[in-house]
Amino acid sequence: MSSIKKIHHVAIAVTDLQQALVFWQDILGIENSELRDIPQEEAQVAFLPLGESEIELVFPTSNDSGLAKYISKRGAGIHHLCLEVDNLEAMLSRLKQNNIRLINEEPRVDQSGRRYAFIHPESAFGVLVELYEKIP
Ligand code: ZN
Numbered sequence: 001m002s003s004i005k006k007i008h009h010v011a012i013a014v015t016d017l018q019q020a021l022v023f024w025q026d027i028l029g030i031e032n033s034e035l036r037d038i039p040q041e042e043a044q045v046a047f048l049p050l051g052e053s054e055i056e057l058v059f060p061t062s063n064d065s066g067l068a069k070y071i072s073k074r075g076a077g078i079h080h081l082c083l084e085v086d087n088l089e090a091m092l093s094r095l096k097q098n099n100i101r102l103i104n105e106e107p108r109v110d111q112s113g114r115r116y117a118f119i120h121p122e123s124a125f126g127v128l129v130e131l132y133e134k135i136p
Pocket of ligand 1: 009011056080082130
């Protein structure tokens with residue numbers, strides 16, 4: 001069994017990272033802890049920790065990534081919701097058993113070694129949902 005622990009982050013797709021930081025960091029006052037390139041997702045991400053969760057500003061670094069296509073279709077705005085789970089394999093197999101459409105059938109691994117997978121919005125009432133495995 002796997003359970004969901006918390007909202008890990010809410011990701012917001014932006015068309016201008018510096019301008020977005022002026023609003024989120026300088027005006028709202030949420031400190032940006034890190035700016036990172038994510039080559040495998042063709043994106044640059046700003047991490048703004050907020051309590052137990054984070055706001056992530058995601059900016060496409062290419063014109064043909066999933067993120068870039070998303071922005072050209074829908075414009076900037078909330079891109080995905082990330083839930084932290086304690087056992088990603090178990091959660092993915094539960095989702096598959098329930099015929100939930102997944103973008104990643106198997107866990108992917110990010111640069112920091114964290115395992116993640118995306119659920120297709122078609123199966124999640126229009127919301128792109130990311131699952132992050134809790135780092136013990
Ligand atoms: Zn995310």
